[in-house]
Amino acid sequence: MELSERNIENLYQFTRDHFVEYYDLQTELVDHLANDIEAIWEQEPNLSFVNAREKAFKKFGVYGFSDVVIHRERAMTKRYFKYLWRELKIWFSLPKIIITLALSICFYTLLVSQFSEYFIYIFYGILAVWCTYKSFMLNRNFKKKSKASKQKWLLEDLIFKQAGGFGMVLIYYNINLLNSTTPLHQTKYLVIVISVLLSVTCLLAYISLELIPKKSEELLEETYPEYHLQTT
Incomplete structure (x- = not known):
């Protein structure tokens, strides 16, 4: 005995009623429930759909x-960071490594100057403002898109809603590192390390808040084979 389209829609609603908001997770759970229900019907063909559904749901445990x-x-968070790492590696291979090196040299020059302390505060101030602005815009665009499509995808949520938090975490850890290190004028090796660190921070902020959101459709289609069918 197979489930009808009405049964399948009921299962989707059932997952939503149990606070599963992402369509990809709903689909995975619906497939699992549907297979269990059909297996239950093979053993108990007279059991109603609702009772079979509840019996299948109990297999998920108390939670x-x-x-x-x-x-x-x-x-999915691991997959998101995999995409982030993939994009970052591009900036350490030709031809973009030239930009990365130029950025690091620029930071080094500023850090060894007499204005290094002011530069640090100005740099993180600008970066924090930019991350906050981009996060606000990404969240606003994501809300508009969610209302229009009526379907939420977990990776899409990570791309548009979590990226801003990731940027602020980067800033926080960089500031802590700078506060705990030796004064910059005492060692050139430390300045080199911090210059590279600042460059990577800029690149990660740019990738997470600008580049990956622009590639969101491509990444969603790569992750979810059914994404294109659901959005056309």
Whole structure:
């Protein structure tokens, strides 16, 4: 006995009622529930759809779908950082490594100057303002898109909503590192390390807040084979 389209839609609604908001997770859970329900019907063909659904749901344990959602969120976060790392590596290979080196040299020159302390504060101030602005714009655009499509995808949420937080974390750890290190004028090796670190911080902020959001459609289609069908 197979499930009808009405049964499938009921399962989608069932996942939403249990606080699963992302369409890709809903689809994964619906497939799992559907297979379990059909297996249950083979053993108990007279069991109603609702009772079979509840029996299948009990297999998820006392926490319901929560464990599955947490596991998938962790897996998708790893995938997001994989995309981030893939884009970052491009800036350390020809021809873009020239830009990275030029940026590091620029930072080094400013850090060994008499204005190094002022430069640090100005740099992080500008970066914080830019990250805040980009985060606000990405969130606003994401909300508009979500209302129009009525479907939310986990990776898309990471791209548009979590990127800003990632940028601010970068700034926080960089500031802590600078506050805990030896004064810059005492060692050139430290200045070199910090120059590279500042360059990487700029690149990661640019990649997470500008580049990856622009490539979101491409990345979503790469991650979800069904994405194109659902958005056309």
